[in-house]
Amino acid sequence: MTPAATIDIRRDRRHAIDPMIYGHFLESAFFGNIEGGVFDEGSPLAYGGDGARNGLRRDVIELCRELGLPVVRWPGGNFTSAYHWEDGIGPRNSRPRRLELAWGSEESNHFGTDEFLAWCSEVGTEPYLAHSCRDVDEAVRWVEYTNYGGDTEYTRRRSRNGHPAPYGVKYWGLGNEVYGDWQMGHRSAAAYAADAAEHARFMRAVDPSLKFVAVGKTDDREGWTETVLGAVGNQIDYLSFHLYGATAQLIDGDAEYDAIVAQSLYFEQQIVEYSDLVGAIAGERPLALALDEWNIRHVEPTTWPEPQPSDDGGTIAREVDGLPTRPAHRVNRWSPRTLADALFYAGVFHALHRAGGREVPVAMANTVNLLNANGVIVARPGGAVRAATYHVWDLYQNHLGPIALAADVRSPGKLTAVRQGDERDHHGEFRTCPATVPDLDVSATQTTDGDSLRIAVINRHRDTAIRAGLTLDASRDALPARAAAKQLTADDVLASNSLTAPDTVSLRDLGPVELTDASYDFPPHSITLLSFDLT
Template sequence: MLRGTLTIDPAFAVGPVRPRTFGSFVEHLGRCVYTGIYEPEHPDADADGFRSDVLDLTRELGVSTVRYPGGNFVSGYRWEDGVGPREKRPVRLDLAWHSSDPNWVGIDEFMAWCAKADVEPMMAINLGTRGVQEALDVLEYCNAPVGTHFADLRAANGHPEPYRIKMWCLGNEMDGPWQIGHKTAEEYARVATEAARAMRMIDPELELVVCGSSSSSMPTFGAWEHTVLAESYEHVDLVSAHAYYYEVDGDLGSFLASAVDMDHFIDSVAATADAVRAAGKHTKRIHISFDEWNVWYQKRAESRPPSGDDWPVAPVLLEDTYNVADAVVVGNLLVSLLRHTDRVHAASLAQLVNVIAPIMTEPGGRSWRQTIFHPFALTAQHAKGQVLQVALDAPTYSTSRFGEVSVLDAVATHDAESGAVTLFVVNRSTDAPLTLDVDLRGVGDVSVLEALTLANPDHTWAATADDADSVLPQANGSAAIAEGRLSVELPPVSWSVVRLG
């Protein structure tokens, strides 16, 4: 059996647990919106056409913010198409996903859904095919009091009170050649800066996210961030980061270590932002919005959009089925986001429903939780107070992608008000259990309130509509405290949460 040690001390705080770390993402892609959050014909639909079962699961997941309406979709989106009487809304081609969008759901419907789900909206504007004027128009529609053209249009559509949306993304993945209106760093920096400057003339208190690299593997990674931030630094608050991971050719060991790449990504973006800060003699600090992250098997058939003359509404797209190993990686990526809470001020699991999602639905039928639902929900529920640095020592193993990697990864949080300490921990070993010894002398007198572990002898087990519950996080009876030390046994390929108080 492997052995690892870990020390927890509230004196070593990284920063506060940020509720916005537990955001998600709704894009007009596949069945995320139509037959996902919105299906008026469903037996569980409410008066506004929203699936109440999905609303219930969204609240259970603990989602804090939801980014909308894209994603690649936003780079060709005309927001005006999605407001006003539904029968007058045009059907448009979505070039990003080779689909058609009937615009049954738009800004007003999304804001109504956010209110029901108790989430904060994070709106993205189209800087692909559009520009500064359209950014101002949609901002006026959403946030201005009545008395102007677009605010009065909102009121005429039944919403007299401003939405007061705070978080806005200045486009999406504009570094990507696949993006409609793809731009060079210099071109994007200019339009994003002008949009940000103009939007702040309407509301100086907006929180604006400028596009960073769409992945750390992009050839322009680093240079893109530097160029964009050198132009926009004083006009924006956050820079975006996007990353997706999947198991390549059966290389489970490298896949389980995906958080190593996320750590590197975050550290690199933060270093680049700080270099621009120093060179420009800026006083404020730019932080990171990791507003797309998840496991996504991009080379599977599920990720191939329609083609030719086939432009369907809400096709089955990106509907990955997640197994136990995928859930362990998602839990580990949350560990990475939390331990960088000093620089990652927002994050969005992409996406929420059906499309690479923790929640799945059948049209007209059932909904269920995928395996990745559970580590996200438990982390969102129990991470409170301050994120702590943890001193960790454990054996390593060799990976083809990342070299030598620790079999153990962990982060802890401490709520000073209640005294609660929560440990989130991963055993990356593919075949060996690990006994973890945790030094709690800095914490004081605590006991184990709960210990849950997500694992299965078959790490390829995946939830379905017929069986979503036979593999769930289970009580870990090995967790015990003696003489100021916690001992707990962690199965291979496992994610665990241990609550102390």
């Protein structure tokens, strides 16, 4: 049979993949991220005793250790804009309970700086703290509390709170989405840039090793990026941007499959365009991008009953028959991740791998969210489970190589209207743009020593296996006839995992597989990893 597609891997075009692109995000007061998620005081699944570990969920920590988390951003998100870090230190029963305006709840402040950093230590991840960028002195004292090694009131407080040695937090965010009127402290680009420059200057006076993430903006008609980089570009290390996909699968079911998996093309377009824009403005300054919020939203009508989490890891059934299905603007934060979502995530990782070789690469990415709230781990009072998307992180972070190679791919595909994330027109409908969506999307990598070639292939086609001929440096003979294979798929494209069915979507080890005439059949709606021994 003649292959329908060809994949040629080129070792002469390569670049490193930054492991920080596999990062995560936690937001306080946000749909079970913290309380009922990583932190659950009094739970039999949590640590007891005194100190900052008290209340941290052991089962969640184990799943995080198993996966490996390179970096985690906290406390937000929108929560950041009104957060005062000193509310969250000291004896828990003395901490103030605050009305929280970002998400309309009350914040206990029982999970604060010391709890987050203790959790990071337990998990083995790099903390990334985000400050509102609204108060220079508050930001400076936060750095003093976490990083300074001298003898001051703040370092004494840190010691009294159980951590005499500095924490050494390296990554710091200067605000969050301050261009938006949904943020407390919303301001113009010029005002924000001046504030960010002052914050960076004095925070770095406490610890010169800090790395800063400033607020960027992809929808940049008003020149936000140029204004910010003009004022603070020499003081920062990353410029952030946020991307969200969207699906109405809760309304339209698996008819949404093609729209879900195609949205990684929209992400890649946005990444490329913003990288080019920042590169043109920054000139010779070494800068990187931080995609420090990204996900795909499951949206539904506001006329439906509010979703509530079920004990099994999904949502409690609701009666919606006869209720309007449009417009669909509310994000269901408890809707579990599906196989279709997993293929979308994989496509975004392929885009990030390719972007790693650009002049301004994406060198950090943080998915929204790590836990619950559409996260890669789901926690309920009775336990925790790996979501379908957990296995995408496992596959790409732990089984691919750290060196990206060029992949020249010819694949069948179709011209379709690609959804532009969660952008809407004046009728409230999703914006789309025509593009050809290839059935196969490939990310090729190798190990540092070059002895192992690892090729990840997404087959987006819902129903058809695609046979692809594989070559290495344009040679069929350079590629071994046998590979080790791993695969992520399921019968149902909207399959998800639960506490009672934790492996409905899971990464399966297929063992050694034989290529036929240097070709391999990639199953429909799947992700396949082929690993070749080149020694």
